[in-house]
Amino acid sequence: MEITLIVVGVILVLSFIRQVNQYERGIVLTMGRYTSTKQPGWRLIIPVFQSMQKVDIRIKAVDVPEQEAITKDNIPVGINAVIYYRVMDPQRAILDVENFYYAVSQLAQITMRNIVGEVTLEELLRDRNSISEKIQQIVDEATDPWGIKVNDVDLKDIIIPQDLKRTISKVAEAERERKAAIIRAEGEVVAAKSITEAAEMMAKTPGALHMRTLQSINDISSDQSNTTIWMMPIEILRAVEETTSFLKNKK
Numbered sequence: 001m002e003i004t005l006i007v008v009g010v011i012l013v014l015s016f017i018r019q020v021n022q023y024e025r026g027i028v029l030t031m032g033r034y035t036s037t038k039q040p041g042w043r044l045i046i047p048v049f050q051s052m053q054k055v056d057i058r059i060k061a062v063d064v065p066e067q068e069a070i071t072k073d074n075i076p077v078g079i080n081a082v083i084y085y086r087v088m089d090p091q092r093a094i095l096d097v098e099n100f101y102y103a104v105s106q107l108a109q110i111t112m113r114n115i116v117g118e119v120t121l122e123e124l125l126r127d128r129n130s131i132s133e134k135i136q137q138i139v140d141e142a143t144d145p146w147g148i149k150v151n152d153v154d155l156k157d158i159i160i161p162q163d164l165k166r167t168i169s170k171v172a173e174a175e176r177e178r179k180a181a182i183i184r185a186e187g188e189v190v191a192a193k194s195i196t197e198a199a200e201m202m203a204k205t206p207g208a209l210h211m212r213t214l215q216s217i218n219d220i221s222s223d224q225s226n227t228t229i230w231m232m233p234i235e236i237l238r239a240v241e242e243t244t245s246f247l248k249n250k251k
Contacts, residue, residue: 018045018052025090026052037091055090059151062101064108066159069116071124078159079116081132083108083139089147097146104143108153111138121160128155 019042020026026038030050038052045052066080085104087093093100115135116124124131132153140150 016044016046017042019043020054023058024054024056026054027090027094028052034091034095053094055087055093057087057090059084059086062105062108064105064112066157067109067112067116069113071116071121072118073120075121076161077116077121077124078157079112079155080157081108081112081135081153081155083136083150084152084154085143085148085150087147088149092145092147100143100146100148103146104139104148104150107142108135108139111135111142124158128158131155 018026018038020038020040022040024040026043027034028036028038028043028045028050029052035050043052062083062085064081064083066078068076068078070076083104087100097103112135115131115138119127119131132155135155136150136153139153143150
């Protein structure tokens with residue numbers, strides 16, 4: 001009989017014990033009123049009169065589902081993100097908001113749509129990091145009364161319509177072609193300037209053009225496989241022809 005009573009007593013005591021892990025805090029309500037926050041370890045909770053809800057205080061990574069939004073320049077886009085936060089005050093997180101997991105997710109979705117509506121598509125694609133920081137700041141300030149600290153918000157994907165993607169690709173290709181044309185034109189200007197300076201220098205130096213011609217002939221003749229064609233003014237050929245005819249007639 002005594003052994004039975006001891007066993008029953010042990011079971012009864014064990015039923016009063018609740019374990020709080022190192023990464024948790026326990027919010028204790030006594031007869032419906034908040035009384036304490038339990039630290040990690042084994043804690044005594046009296047059934048019926050008391051209840052305890054555990055709160056995970058580790059950093060949480062929550063995937064915010066894709067949101068449909070309209071940019072400032074009226075372009076529909078889809079965006080999704082990851083929000084990182086942790087519970088800093090378990091008491092407020094449990095007592096001041098019904099479900100802080102759901103509340104943080106909904107607040108992040110609304111903030112994302114609002115911020116996207118304030119920027120153009122170009123700004124959204126170009127300034128993704130600064131937009132993420134702005135969302136983080138807004139959500140962090142809004143969740144501060146709940147005892148929650150938002151550490152970071154990262155925009156994962158920005159989804160734009162397929163026809164707009166093709167348009168953007170064409171614009172980018174046209175921009176690359178424009179820059180290439182400008183570079184080619186600038187190169188031609190530099191080349192023309194160099195040729196002009198060289199021509200002026202040769203014109204001022206007697207024999208320079210002749211030396212340049214001989215140098216070019218030497219460069220061409222260094223390779224036996226090259227075939228050279230000499231271009232001569234038509235006046236020289238006519239003079240040679242007239243001289244030849246004169247000599248024949250003289251004979």
